[in-house]
Amino acid sequence: MNEIKTQVLVIGAGPGGYSAAFRSADLGLDTVIVERYPTLGGVCLNVGCIPSKALLHVAKVVEEAKHIKNAGIFYEEPKIDIEKVAEYKNGVVKRLTTGLASMAKMRKVNHIQGYAKFLDENSVEVELTNGEKTKVIFENCIIAAGSQSSKMSFIPHEDPRIWDSTDALEVKEVPKKLLILGGGIIGLEMGTVYSTLGSQVDVAIRGEQLMTGTDLDIIKVYTKANQDRFNIMAKTQTQSIIPKKEGIYVEFKGENAPKDGVLYDAVLVALGRSANGNKLGLENTNVEVDEQGLIKVDSQLRTKASNIFAIGDIIGQPMLAHKAVHEGHVAAEVIAGHKVYFEPKQIPSIAYTFPEIASAGMSEIEAKKAGINYEVSSFPWSASGRALASDVASSGLTKLIFNKDTNQLIGGAIVGENAGELLGEISLALEMDCDAQDLALTIHAHPTLHESIGMAAEIFEGTITDFPNAKAVKRK
Ligand SMILES: Cc1cc2nc3c(=O)[nH]c(=O)nc-3n(C[C@H](O)[C@H](O)[C@H](O)COP(=O)(O)OP(=O)(O)OC[C@H]3O[C@@H](n4cnc5c(N)ncnc54)[C@H](O)[C@@H]3O)c2cc1C
Numbered sequence: 001m002n003e004i005k006t007q008v009l010v011i012g013a014g015p016g017g018y019s020a021a022f023r024s025a026d027l028g029l030d031t032v033i034v035e036r037y038p039t040l041g042g043v044c045l046n047v048g049c050i051p052s053k054a055l056l057h058v059a060k061v062v063e064e065a066k067h068i069k070n071a072g073i074f075y076e077e078p079k080i081d082i083e084k085v086a087e088y089k090n091g092v093v094k095r096l097t098t099g100l101a102s103m104a105k106m107r108k109v110n111h112i113q114g115y116a117k118f119l120d121e122n123s124v125e126v127e128l129t130n131g132e133k134t135k136v137i138f139e140n141c142i143i144a145a146g147s148q149s150s151k152m153s154f155i156p157h158e159d160p161r162i163w164d165s166t167d168a169l170e171v172k173e174v175p176k177k178l179l180i181l182g183g184g185i186i187g188l189e190m191g192t193v194y195s196t197l198g199s200q201v202d203v204a205i206r207g208e209q210l211m212t213g214t215d216l217d218i219i220k221v222y223t224k225a226n227q228d229r230f231n232i233m234a235k236t237q238t239q240s241i242i243p244k245k246e247g248i249y250v251e252f253k254g255e256n257a258p259k260d261g262v263l264y265d266a267v268l269v270a271l272g273r274s275a276n277g278n279k280l281g282l283e284n285t286n287v288e289v290d291e292q293g294l295i296k297v298d299s300q301l302r303t304k305a306s307n308i309f310a311i312g313d314i315i316g317q318p319m320l321a322h323k324a325v326h327e328g329h330v331a332a333e334v335i336a337g338h339k340v341y342f343e344p345k346q347i348p349s350i351a352y353t354f355p356e357i358a359s360a361g362m363s364e365i366e367a368k369k370a371g372i373n374y375e376v377s378s379f380p381w382s383a384s385g386r387a388l389a390s391d392v393a394s395s396g397l398t399k400l401i402f403n404k405d406t407n408q409l410i411g412g413a414i415v416g417e418n419a420g421e422l423l424g425e426i427s428l429a430l431e432m433d434c435d436a437q438d439l440a441l442t443i444h445a446h447p448t449l450h451e452s453i454g455m456a457a458e459i460f461e462g463t464i465t466d467f468p469n470a471k472a473v474k475r476k
Pocket residue numbers: 011012013014015016017034035036037041042043044045047048049050052114115116117144145146147165166186276279280311312313314319320321322324
C-alpha cells in the first residue's frame with residue numbers, strides 16, 4: 001500500500017475542514033486533506049448554505065416583482081425555466097468550489113480524494129475512488145467529517161419522490177403538492193423556494209411552533225407573514241408514508257391533522273442532521289464517540305487522543321458553517337503550539353426565509369431559564385421609515401435583551417427583510433460586551449433598517465423619541 005507522511009491530516013473538506021487545512025498550511029505545517037468527493041467545500045458549498053441561498057435569491061426576485069404591484073408597478077406572471085434556475089445555482093457553487101481548489105493548490109495543501117478510516121492513533125487508510133488504498137501517517141489529525149440528513153425507519157427513503165435537502169436542491173421538478181416534514185430552518189428555506197416556484201406546500205410539525213427554540217414574539221411575526229405561503233399543520237404526527245403509483249400517500253394524527261390521508265407529489269424530510277462519527281473506524285483509537293455519532297472534545301477541540309482533534313458538525317450543535325470555520329482555526333493553531341481556546345461569546349444563527357429570522361446570544365427563553373434578571377426592548381418596524389418606504393414594515397421586529405443588573409446586552413433577534421445582514425451589529429456588540437448605552441449612543445444612519453437596533457437600545461435607556469417612551473417622566 002502506498003504511504004504518505006504528514007504533520008497534519010484533515011479528514012473532510014467542508015467549511016471546518018478546508019479552513020483548518022488552510023490555517024494549518026499558513027502556519028507552516030505540512031498538510032494533507034482527505035475528502036471523498038472531487039470538490040472541496042463539503043455540505044455547505046456543494047449541497048447546503050450556498051446552493052440554497054442561490055435558489056432563495058431567485059425566489060426573492062420573483063416575490064419582489066409580485067409585491068411591487070402595491071406601488072403601482074405590474075409585472076406579468078413569471079415564466080420559470082427550471083433547468084436554467086438549476087444552472088444558475090450550479091454556476092454559483094462551481095465558482096466557489098473552483099476558488100477553493102486553487103487556494104488549496106496555492107497553499108500546497110495536498111488533496112487526496114477518497115474515504116478515510118482510522119487504523120490507529122497515527123494513521124488512516126484511504127480508499128481511493130479507483131478502489132486502491134493509501135495509508136496516511138500523521139502527527140496530528142483534525143476530524144471534520146460533518147453530518148448527513150437524518151433518516152427514519154418508518155420513511156421509505158428509497159422512493160425518489162421522498163427527498164432530503166440534497167434532492168430538493170437539485171430542483172429537477174416543481175411538485176404540485178409538497179409535504180415538508182419538520183419546521184426547522186432547512187425545511188422552511190426549501191419550502192420558501194418551492195412555494196415561490198409554484199408548489200402548494202404543507203408543513204407538518206410535532207410541536208406548536210416553527211423553529212423550536214426561537215422566541216414566540218419573533219416566530220409570530222414570521223408565521224403571520226407566511227400564512228398564505230404554507231399550510232402549517234402544528235401538533236401533527238406522521239403516522240404512515242406509503243408510496244403509491246399516483247403519489248406519496250401520507251396519514252397523519254394529531255390536533256390539526258387532516259382526518260383522511262393526503263396524496264403528495266413529493267415529501268421533503270427535514271427532521272435534522274446526524275453526525276458522521278460512527279463511520280470513521282474510531283474504535284481503533286481512544287477518541288470518544290457517542291451513539292449519535294458525535295465526537296467529544298475539550299475547549300481546544302482535542303479529543304481523548306491528544307493528537308486528534310474534531311471540529312464542525314461532527315462535534316454537535318449548532319451545526320453551522322461559521323462555527324465549523326472558527327473551530328477549524330483554533331484546532332490548527334493549537335497544533336501549531338498557540339495557547340488558544342474555542343470559547344465564543346455568541347454564535348449567530350440565521351434562517352434565510354421570507355422574512356429572515358436572525359439571532360445571536362441568548363434568547364428570551366434561555367435568559368429566563370438561566371434565571372437572569374433581564375429586560376426585553378423591541379422596536380417594531382411599523383415605526384421605521386426605511387421599512388415603510390421599502391414596504392416591509394408589517395413583518396419586522398428588532399428585539400434586544402439586556403441584563404437589568406448590568407445593562408449589558410445578552411442577546412438579540414431580528415425578524416424582517418435582510419435580518420441576517422443586520423445581525424452583524426448585534427454579534428459584534430455581544431462580542432465587545434456592549435451595554436445599552438453603547439448601542440443607543442452609537443449614531444445610526446437614517447433612514448436605515450439597522451437604526452432599529454439603536455432605537456431598541458434607546459427604548460431600554462428611556463431616551464427614545466421615534467416611538468412612545470414608556471420610561472418618560474410623567475407630567476400631569
Ligand atoms: C440545505 C442546507 C442548508 C444549510 N444552510 C446553512 C447556512 O445558510 N448557514 C450555515 O452556517 N450553515 C448551513 N448549513 C449547515 C452547514 O452546511 C454545516 O454546518 C457545515 O457544512 C458543516 O461543516 P463541516 O466542515 O463540519 O462538515 P461538512 O460540510 O458536512 O463536510 C464534511 C465533509 O467530510 C467528508 N467526509 C465525511 N467522512 C469522510 C471520510 N471518512 N473520508 C473523507 N471525507 C469524508 C464529506 O464528504 C464532507 O464533504 C446548511 C446545511 C444544509 C444541509
